[in-house]
Amino acid sequence: MTIDVLYFAWVRERIGLPREAVETQAETVAQLVDELRAREERYALAFADLSALRVAVDQDLTEFDAPLAGAREVAFFPPMTGG
């Protein structure tokens, strides 16, 4: 399946792009992260510490063990600092 993967804030800066289409068979967010980490150093660095990251699947906050079945959009970003 093809998933739109989005990056924000320093995750975006570290990976060097705001979004990309990713062809994957990953069944969970964590598996998708493993595939991305394996690509290049910049991905490995961005995903080095998952406790410093948050993830949203189809624009809802979720956990890294969340399933990806049917997902169209996955976003990775640091803890939010709005307000």
Next chain:
Amino acid sequence: MTIDVLYFAWVRERIGLPREAVETQAETVAQLVDELRAREERYALAFADLSALRVAVDQDLTEFDAPLAGAREVAFFPPMTGG
């Protein structure tokens, strides 16, 4: 001594005037209240239930057993309803 006695809200309406100068030897607010009650029915009615009244001496909220030594102004009124 002469004390300015002020009335507000329904206390003012019941007694029928907003303020008056009272010549008194009362040593406490409670003694002053007793003197006022003895004057006329409208005072007796206004001061019938002290739990429904509040008192300020020289513009500070206080209790009915507060001393009057040196006081220049005593005000009686119902519980406040500002805001």
Next chain:
Amino acid sequence: MAVRVQSQPFDLGAEANAFAAAQKGDMGAIVTFTGVVRDVAGGLQAMEIEHYPGMTERALAQIEAQAHERWALGDVLILHRYGRMQPDEMIMMVATAARHRRDAFEAAEFLMDYLKSRAPFWKKEHTSDSADWVAARDEDEDALTRW
């Protein structure tokens, strides 16, 4: 110190903007509370507010000073009207500025709780056939135990 007691209407927007513009330094949080005349029971024609000139300003200044002692605040504004008001008119407002939002919120709630029960204002509701003094609510007195 900013305490204002007046009979004239005030403009919430103008007051809020002026208050915000006056904050210097790192006061990043601004809270306002505004009280509006509402016709809860139906048939309200006017709200009349009596106060105790002199003591009112004194009580509000004391309440403001207590807020400054308890929280790290920038400016504080307490503005309260007296006299006759129509439904939908604004009765009063408070504004607080602080570095942290919790301080600004708590101080504004504190100011409201205290001025409700400790500042000498009395409300009278006028309908077409009656005029009744508003009774103090036990829950307003109880609110003071929070602080």
Next chain:
Amino acid sequence: MAVRVQSQPFDLGAEANAFAAAQKGDMGAIVTFTGVVRDVAGGLQAMEIEHYPGMTERALAQIEAQAHERWALGDVLILHRYGRMQPDEMIMMVATAARHRRDAFEAAEFLMDYLKSRAPFWKKEHTSDSADWVAARDEDEDALTRW
């Protein structure tokens, strides 16, 4: 439902007045919170706010819906900017209306606590020689345990 996400500045006074004027019935209590760009460490030239278009509006609408479920409220406004801002510019505001002041205050605090940590905004501080993403504060995450 009133959620607005925009890059343009907003006028607190105009928003507060419009919000108050829209309240009907017995909503006698109006609370606003406004967040302002402050230069806490010194040397701040600009604050940049990035957000996640689509998810932002969705998250704010969910937070607003939760507030309506938990408190008896009139209208709610959540307005948040993104893009580049100077010190002293307003970043965001919330407004709540309720019959009782406690509901209006609590709902406004709830909205602030949730949007701080659950709406997809990220702040970056620009000084003359650096640009740093603002770290999330533990106390902001901890604030959610109140609700």
